[in-house]
Amino acid sequence: MQGGGCVRVKCKLPRSNGKQSAKSSVTRKIQTHTASPVSVTKENVLPYNASVPVGQPQTDEAAGENHWRSAEVPLRFIDLFCGIGGFRISFERAGCKCVFSCDWDKFSQQTYAANFGEVPHGDIHSVAVADIPKFDILCAGFPCQPFSIAGVSKKLSLGRKHGFEDEKQGNLFFSIADILDYHQPPAFILENVKHLLRHDRGRTFHIIYETLTKALGYRVYWKVIDARSVVPQHRERIFIVGFKPGRPFEFPEFPAQGPKLSSILDPEVPDKYTLSDHLWNYLQNYARKHQAAGNGFGFGLVTGNDIARTLSARYHKDGSEILIWQGPQKNPRRLTPRECAKLMGFPDDFKIVVSDTQAYRQFGNSIVIPVAERIAKKVVETLQRPLNYREDLVLQLQDKKATVSLKKPKKTVRYKIERKLK
Structure with a gap:
């Protein structure tokens, strides 16, 4: 088995007519x-x-x-x-x-x-x-x-x-x-x-x-x-x-x-990507609250020598999963959309034609x-x-x-297998 196992069973199934509904x-x-x-x-x-x-x-x-x-x-x-x-x-x-x-x-x-x-x-x-x-x-x-x-x-x-x-x-x-x-x-x-x-x-x-x-x-x-x-x-x-x-x-x-964050960070970034005092204070208080409760929720503060957490489609909301340290005298900042593109491996000439909010969503959902x-x-x-x-x-x-060590679905699963596959 490779990666998780393989099972190959031959079966005869009626052809789709190409017009029926999905699934x-x-x-x-x-x-x-x-x-x-x-x-x-x-x-x-x-x-x-x-x-x-x-x-x-x-x-x-x-x-x-x-x-x-x-x-x-x-x-x-x-x-x-x-x-x-x-x-x-x-x-x-x-x-x-x-x-x-x-x-x-x-x-x-x-x-x-x-x-x-x-x-x-x-x-x-x-x-x-x-x-x-x-x-x-x-x-x-x-x-x-x-x-x-x-x-x-x-x-x-x-x-x-x-x-x-x-x-x-x-x-x-x-x-x-x-x-x-x-x-x-x-x-x-x-x-x-x-x-x-x-x-x-x-x-x-x-x-x-x-x-x-x-x-x-x-x-x-x-x-x-x-x-x-x-x-x-x-x-x-x-x-x-x-x-x-x-x-x-x-x-x-x-x-x-692998590479470090410094490989994708731009040397000069507009101030609009730096967190406001209000948002930065909120994220710190939020993290302290959950740490006191024994939870792992919080922000991801990183430098150029680190690697980032997973970029998600919600990054546009507060950027909390990946915040770039800018020194003790300045609030951290979000990644720019272009830095997100590089973080996902997109080429430098890839065109970004939408708003920052949509770009963050798109790169967070990409491969x-x-x-x-x-x-x-x-x-x-x-x-x-x-x-x-x-x-x-x-x-x-x-x-x-070969056998596959995966749990079989119960009858309560919507798309259940009603007949055992042989």
Whole structure:
């Protein structure tokens, strides 16, 4: 098992018609699973529907405008829940070509359009699966708020549902599964928060894993990676990679020692990023209050010799998780949006065309590009390596002996597996 184990079970599932609602077809397949081989052909996939308003498509000529784009684009990928294009930069640097993108947030669409020359589709539910063009790799950083510790805590405090029960964001994984089922791409990569593994006592990840392996027939690898080895930020995220037919895959190695904050800090920063006396006093009193109660809540005060805490989408509120020390005679300051871009590994010429508030949200929700780029190159390398059927047979034999130590979901889980998968 690699990273968390792999189980590969062949099954025959009815094809999606490309028009049904998100999560419906795959949810039904989990409930009515049978045991015949699934086809891996890509027949009857409709071409791109030009009538859908998505802005101007990316052209090969435009792809040469920015230095991170590759001249060779042999493999095609789609960029789901694309945000501001972290996965896109990573896979274009690996020599791939983006053929479809989507994100519902209008401000993220503005940033994406400014940097890539196309406006992503909006709500994925408004796009027929059959209208998505042919592709080789599915990339998706599906929304993490329903599964993150902070997101779950907030929803519970407001009496809202979380996880798969979050009807706005929690069921988007099943949209991914429907697209995988219809198009049968040879590879995918998903990214989410580390807490996805523990959400609902492991049942959420179990359903995701069973759907990808037993219902959809992919050989799946996963690993939690801390970005601190490539950027000055402690940021743990889970990456899930799958192949069909199954292929051996190893996540890339990362340096033992990463850079310090000084590598991304600007020498001169406008005074507006320095905390006011009122806000600085509030944060100090807040920290003292929780420290006295034995809680770990507080601000993260750092210097150029340190690494930062995880940059979150709420950074625009008070910047408390990453405050830069400016000496004893001056209040600390927030990072600037450009420093946040560098903290996430975005190139210096990446355009920031929105307000500071929106920029903080966008970078806090993004992926760390140096991490994703290394994984992207490994995925491309794996797909370009000729498939060894003797090797594939060995993988199948290993899979029959493999077990997954994940808790099975109870019947109370909304998207339950009503029939034991064999």
